[in-house]
Amino acid sequence: MILLNSIVVVLKETIEAGILISVMLSISQRTALPASWWRWGATLGLGGALLYAWQLPTLTGWFEYAGQEVVNSALQVTLFGCVVALITQLMRGQPHRLSPLLAIAMGLAMIREGAEIVVFYIGVSQQGESLPSALTSGFVGITIGASVGALCYYLLILSRSHYAARLQVTLLALIASGMVLQASQLLVQIDWLPVAAPVWNSNRFLPEQSPLGQLAYAVFGYEATPSPVELGSYGTALLVCLCAGLTARAWQPTGSAQR
Amino acid sequence: MKLKHIKIAKLRRAFLLATLTTACHSWAAPVIELAIENNRFIPDLLLIPADTKIKLLIHNRDSAAEEFESFELNREKVILGNTKTVIFIGPLAPGDYGFFGEFNPTSAQGIVRAVATGEGSP
Numbered sequence: 460m461i462l463l464n465s466i467v468v469v470l471k472e473t474i475e476a477g478i479l480i481s482v483m484l485s486i487s488q489r490t491a492l493p494a495s496w497w498r499w500g501a502t503l504g505l506g507g508a509l510l511y512a513w514q515l516p517t518l519t520g521w522f523e524y525a526g527q528e529v530v531n532s533a534l535q536v537t538l539f540g541c542v543v544a545l546i547t548q549l550m551r552g553q554p555h556r557l558s559p560l561l562a563i564a565m566g567l568a569m570i571r572e573g574a575e576i577v578v579f580y581i582g583v584s585q586q587g588e589s590l591p592s593a594l595t596s597g598f599v600g601i602t603i604g605a606s607v608g609a610l611c612y613y614l615l616i617l618s619r620s621h622y623a624a625r626l627q628v629t630l631l632a633l634i635a636s637g638m639v640l641q642a643s644q645l646l647v648q649i650d651w652l653p654v655a656a657p658v659w660n661s662n663r664f665l666p667e668q669s670p671l672g673q674l675a676y677a678v679f680g681y682e683a684t685p686s687p688v689e690l691g692s693y694g695t696a697l698l699v700c701l702c703a704g705l706t707a708r709a710w711q712p713t714g715s716a717q718r
Numbered sequence: 719m720k721l722k723h724i725k726i727a728k729l730r731r732a733f734l735l736a737t738l739t740t741a742c743h744s745w746a747a748p749v750i751e752l753a754i755e756n757n758r759f760i761p762d763l764l765l766i767p768a769d770t771k772i773k774l775l776i777h778n779r780d781s782a783a784e785e786f787e788s789f790e791l792n793r794e795k796v797i798l799g800n801t802k803t804v805i806f807i808g809p810l811a812p813g814d815y816g817f818f819g820e821f822n823p824t825s826a827q828g829i830v831r832a833v834a835t836g837e838g839s840p
Contacts, residue, residue: 468820516798524804527795575785578796579821582782585799648793650747650806654771667789684792 465596472572473604475677481608485615490554499562504569512577525649532642538567542635550707632700637680639696657684747773754778759828768812768832774805788817
């Protein structure tokens with residue numbers, strides 16, 4: 460059972476970060492950026508995940524057991540800021556400034572998900588389960604997650620350039636807004652934001668725990684029962700992305716053209 | 719028959735716990751305690767008053783971490799081994815809301831049952 464569970468846990472964590480990373484890789488490919496940024500991003504993500512998992516016992520106790528939510532929401536909002544900056548630079552037609560932003564965004568996307576995988580495997584080893592078997596199953600989970608990311612990547616790079624650019628910016632905005640929604644949900648969980656009854660329940664049409672529901676959660680932060688605060692934060696984040704994109708396009712420097 | 723008795727005793731204990739903790743923390747959100755032992759939630763049925771915000775105090779008594787997760791409650795949190803944590807839930811409409819441990823989903827399962835006042839609620 461632990462083997463199947465390893466696949467599910469790792470796959471779930473991989474997909475969330477994987478979709479964003481695949482969109483960023485497709486942007487890098489389209490704008491012909493040097494590949495070094497993703498090495499920096501992966502290093503930041505892996506190092507950050509290990510550090511986070513190591514420090515989790517300490518930060519969990521902060522703010523009367525609310526530390527985890529505060530740090531995670533701060534990571535999500537920082538990542539949102541990075542993505543807004545990415546959208547701005549893309550719309551201004553200045554791809555040479557994208558590399559550091561892509562590296563930081565990739566690192567931030569990996570930290571929380573990576574730390575959860577590390578904590579899971581520490582638990583597996585503490586329970587006396589076979590770690591090599593669990594790691595092999597986790598590798599299967601990573602492979603499936605990476606395949607979904609690869610599919611997204613190839614769909615983007617094989618699209619016609621004009622549509623691909625729009626699709627990349629739209630996907631970035633949706634993913635980043637989903638992260639703001641998740642951040643608001645974490646703050647509701649610790650009673651830092653007000654809670655209210657859900658605005659609707661779409662579980663009948665798309666159950667949140669179904670594979671498609673989980674994919675929708677990873678791509679645009681799908682919530683079957685969103686509260687007014689979550690919807691408000693999602694809408695505000697989308698609006699910020701839209702305003703940032705439109706403003707950047709209006710103030711496009713002379714001589715630079717969006718690819 | 720014996721199993722039924724055990725189940726009723728568990729329910730009574732959960733009711734009593736909810737009532738006591740509610741009385742002790744009447745100035746703030748009522749506190750309901752939940753434990754994780756041997757990869758199971760104890761109790762696995764939490765009775766809470768409907769339309770009331772609840773502070774869920776979870777104590778993981780296992781050495782390994784667990785992740786509390788609920789799609790119905792929109793909650794997700796890693797609870798390290800031998801540590802406590804807090805999650806706020808509700809106010810909830812009367813009904814059942816499932817939760818599970820993501821790291822041990824087959825054994826760690828539970829239900830939050832929000833009961834309307836006047837229906838023998840806590």
